[in-house]
Amino acid sequence: MEIGQLLSSRTRYMSASEIRELLRWATVDVISFGGGMPDPSTFPVEDIAKIVSYVLEAYPHKALQYGPTEGIYELRQEIAKFSETRGIKAQAENIIITVGSQEALELLGRVFINPGDVVITENPTYLAALQAWRVYEPRLVGIPMDENGMAVEILEERVKQLKAEGARIKFIYTIPTAQNPTGLTMSQDRRKYLLEVAERYDLLVVEDDPYSYFLFEPIQVSPIKALDKTDRVIYLSTASKIFAPGLRLGWVIASEEVVRWFNLAKQSLNLNTSNLVQYIFLEGLRRNVVLKNLPNVRDLYKRKRDAMLAALETYMPHGVSWTRPSGGMFIWVTAPPQIDTKELLKVAVTQYKVAFVPGHGFFVDQSVRNAMRLNFTYPTFEQINEGIRRLALALRGA
Amino acid sequence: MEIGQLLSSRTRYMSASEIRELLRWATVDVISFGGGMPDPSTFPVEDIAKIVSYVLEAYPHKALQYGPTEGIYELRQEIAKFSETRGIKAQAENIIITVGSQEALELLGRVFINPGDVVITENPTYLAALQAWRVYEPRLVGIPMDENGMAVEILEERVKQLKAEGARIKFIYTIPTAQNPTGLTMSQDRRKYLLEVAERYDLLVVEDDPYSYFLFEPIQVSPIKALDKTDRVIYLSTASKIFAPGLRLGWVIASEEVVRWFNLAKQSLNLNTSNLVQYIFLEGLRRNVVLKNLPNVRDLYKRKRDAMLAALETYMPHGVSWTRPSGGMFIWVTAPPQIDTKELLKVAVTQYKVAFVPGHGFFVDQSVRNAMRLNFTYPTFEQINEGIRRLALALRGA
Numbered sequence: 001m002e003i004g005q006l007l008s009s010r011t012r013y014m015s016a017s018e019i020r021e022l023l024r025w026a027t028v029d030v031i032s033f034g035g036g037m038p039d040p041s042t043f044p045v046e047d048i049a050k051i052v053s054y055v056l057e058a059y060p061h062k063a064l065q066y067g068p069t070e071g072i073y074e075l076r077q078e079i080a081k082f083s084e085t086r087g088i089k090a091q092a093e094n095i096i097i098t099v100g101s102q103e104a105l106e107l108l109g110r111v112f113i114n115p116g117d118v119v120i121t122e123n124p125t126y127l128a129a130l131q132a133w134r135v136y137e138p139r140l141v142g143i144p145m146d147e148n149g150m151a152v153e154i155l156e157e158r159v160k161q162l163k164a165e166g167a168r169i170k171f172i173y174t175i176p177t178a179q180n181p182t183g184l185t186m187s188q189d190r191r192k193y194l195l196e197v198a199e200r201y202d203l204l205v206v207e208d209d210p211y212s213y214f215l216f217e218p219i220q221v222s223p224i225k226a227l228d229k230t231d232r233v234i235y236l237s238t239a240s241k242i243f244a245p246g247l248r249l250g251w252v253i254a255s256e257e258v259v260r261w262f263n264l265a266k267q268s269l270n271l272n273t274s275n276l277v278q279y280i281f282l283e284g285l286r287r288n289v290v291l292k293n294l295p296n297v298r299d300l301y302k303r304k305r306d307a308m309l310a311a312l313e314t315y316m317p318h319g320v321s322w323t324r325p326s327g328g329m330f331i332w333v334t335a336p337p338q339i340d341t342k343e344l345l346k347v348a349v350t351q352y353k354v355a356f357v358p359g360h361g362f363f364v365d366q367s368v369r370n371a372m373r374l375n376f377t378y379p380t381f382e383q384i385n386e387g388i389r390r391l392a393l394a395l396r397g398a
Numbered sequence: 399m400e401i402g403q404l405l406s407s408r409t410r411y412m413s414a415s416e417i418r419e420l421l422r423w424a425t426v427d428v429i430s431f432g433g434g435m436p437d438p439s440t441f442p443v444e445d446i447a448k449i450v451s452y453v454l455e456a457y458p459h460k461a462l463q464y465g466p467t468e469g470i471y472e473l474r475q476e477i478a479k480f481s482e483t484r485g486i487k488a489q490a491e492n493i494i495i496t497v498g499s500q501e502a503l504e505l506l507g508r509v510f511i512n513p514g515d516v517v518i519t520e521n522p523t524y525l526a527a528l529q530a531w532r533v534y535e536p537r538l539v540g541i542p543m544d545e546n547g548m549a550v551e552i553l554e555e556r557v558k559q560l561k562a563e564g565a566r567i568k569f570i571y572t573i574p575t576a577q578n579p580t581g582l583t584m585s586q587d588r589r590k591y592l593l594e595v596a597e598r599y600d601l602l603v604v605e606d607d608p609y610s611y612f613l614f615e616p617i618q619v620s621p622i623k624a625l626d627k628t629d630r631v632i633y634l635s636t637a638s639k640i641f642a643p644g645l646r647l648g649w650v651i652a653s654e655e656v657v658r659w660f661n662l663a664k665q666s667l668n669l670n671t672s673n674l675v676q677y678i679f680l681e682g683l684r685r686n687v688v689l690k691n692l693p694n695v696r697d698l699y700k701r702k703r704d705a706m707l708a709a710l711e712t713y714m715p716h717g718v719s720w721t722r723p724s725g726g727m728f729i730w731v732t733a734p735p736q737i738d739t740k741e742l743l744k745v746a747v748t749q750y751k752v753a754f755v756p757g758h759g760f761f762v763d764q765s766v767r768n769a770m771r772l773n774f775t776y777p778t779f780e781q782i783n784e785g786i787r788r789l790a791l792a793l794r795g796a
Binding site for chain 2: 001002003006007008009010011014015016035037038040043045048049052053056057060061062063064065066067098099100102103105106110111112113114117128131132135136170171202204230231232240244245246247248255257258261264265267268269270271272273274275276277280
């Protein structure tokens with residue numbers, strides 16, 4: 001039977017994620033800096049085992065049953081408390097539980113984006129966010145970054161222009177802390193400025209915050225959501241990096257109205273996030289597993305970052321530059337301009353046995369072709385050193 | 399901040415599911431026949447507790463890590479084997495794991511439906527399927543049913559007409575066994591006939607099959623997918639009714655090409671279904687927990703159905719009729735034509751303390767207003783008797 005003729009027109013925007021394709025290679029003899037996986041040694045396995053026993057003993061009928069679309073009330077309360085430690089004031093009613101942060105990205109597209117609507121992002125930004133929204137046909141506008149994050153003055157100029165053109169701006173998307181893919185962190189001043197711009201032009205801000213527990217430097221920043229007095233920030237976070245990605249549990253903190261729309265949209269997507277998984281994370285928060293483990297994990301990742309920076313310093317040829325990430329999971333490498341990293345990847349994987357994510361897909365217009373993203377959390381220290389050595393050889397050979 | 403002006407136009411198709419709203423009432427003193435929840439006493443709690451201990455001991459780093467979008471390979475293999483017992487021939491490559499069957503419904507809409515495309519369903523059909531697709535703006539065409547399921551002769555007539563009009567038919571959606579909401583089962587002859595129609599007009603068939611393990615009568619039917627020689631049946635099923643809905647785990651069996659498209663679409667929705675949950679169900683299948691428990695569950699549900707049928711017989715006034723479901727979880731009740739069950743519901747809940755799902759939403763055109771769906775699996779025997787007594791009073795008072 002011929003499927004091609006039956007496909008919806010939006011399937012033309014669905015393309016295989018390079019990151020996901022790369023995950024497949026992680027099993028073979030290739031050293032992979034692709035993906036964005038935590039180091040599995042950081043998973044609180046014993047705590048989770050104890051927690052599951054308790055959950056199945058204490059409230060098995062709730063944990064194994066259907067639940068409300070927005071998530072279990074106690075978990076939403078507990079996340080509100082957890083967020084308070086970072087200065088975010090929220091009630092359970094401001095929170096919806098999602099199947100990872102990825103589902104929150106989908107909900108944003110679904111609830112807000114009509115074809116031609118403007119979405120403003122850092123450029124580069126998280127590839128899978130762009131991918132999630134493309135089926136809704138937004139006009140993506142990228143704002144350049146420097147070591148202090150999104151260039152907010154340029155943002156304001158662009159917003160002014162766009163408004164003058166009559167463009168419908170739906171939201172500004174930012175990963176202000178330890179950004180994916182660059183590892184850079186937006187300064188506190190810029191956070192305030194960004195929020196001022198949003199207020200001045202009455203715009204929504206989406207703050208995607210998976211990494212702020214992994215700042216390796218003593219940078220003083222607060223979540224933009226913590227500065228938000230006018231309920232215009234939609235804040236996303238996830239258990240994937242601070243607990244375990246195998247749960248697929250994320251959350252959104254926003255105004256009750258936004259939560260209500262996300263709730264309606266989520267009903268059709270999957271009814272609700274696994275109750276069992278929600279109870280596991282609830283107990284994880286109650287027992288302080290997350291905050292207890294964080295210092296060790298942060299220290300491990302800092303050392304891995306440092307190992308990768310040192311290896312880059314040691315092996316990379318002249319003309320290659322990279323960011324010094326203040327936190328998170330990635331280093332962003334820029335090769336000499338004549339190198340196309342998509343081409344390089346083929347050679348790197350087949351001949352040099354090392355993988356990375358080419359930078360193209362992180363740009364709203366795929367305009368930059370000589371960049372790549374390297375993950376330093378998943379590989380071992382040995383793999384980091386050896387992999388960077390191989391990557392340098394591949395670059396020298398290119 | 400004003401959200402209304404920022405919403406996408408598709409939000410107009412997002413309305414609160416009456417079923418989900420009803421789930422909220424289940425906690426108070428109202429006896430609820432709404433929802434479609436299994437009896438929690440059927441959850442294999444001890445088996446699951448043992449399984450989780452084992453999973454976290456045997457492969458914690460896989461269970462708590464990210465995984466491939468299509469699902470864990472071993473689980474896909476095990477589901478292929480499990481399906482073979484019902485005559486379905488499939489390889490792991492034909493299977494994708496979803497966040498409940500609800501996600502599969504979303505994937506169908508996303509991958510296949512353009513505005514105006516025709517989707518053919520039984521009328522009435524599963525409310526949440528209609529809801530999932532409405533954002534994609536299909537033209538829904540409903541085919542009436544009788545005690546032998548969808549009237550396939552009428553289906554053929556309608557397909558012929560639609561083709562003559564030049565309509566783009568995307569798929570025929572059926573719940574052939576113990577249908578939601580009617581509880582009726584399509585005869586084997588009709589299954590063959592339906593597949594012949596699909597072959598003659600080169601159409602896809604979507605077979606949604608959550609209930610076929612809960613047939614209470616010795617009806618000899620095979621899944622339509624088991625009869626499919628031309629790879630045109632997309633088969634959906636779920637662990638929710640045979641294991642536990644709290645996992646949120648479903649699956650699709652289809653051609654490799656369809657699985658590939660669903661895989662691409664799912665990446666943006668949530669990257670992958672929880673690995674932990676997948677490993678739990680994998681072990682559940684390997685240890686035969688599902689098939690071991692089924693006879694008891696089936697027996698319990700049969701007795702609950704019989705209790706509800708007996709109560710209907712005892713209490714219902716003249717002019718009220720109902721289906722005698724061959725399996726599944728629901729009885730479909732038709733009130734006298736002057737009664738609007740949406741209106742009735744308000745009175746039933748507030749004055750008589752009993753809830754149900756009004757039938758309107760199960761029809762593609764909301765044309766029938768005097769029907770309702772009653773769930774008999776979740777309430778206790780006592781609640782079944784008392785709830786039907788109350789419902790009869792409400793109907794007499796209406």
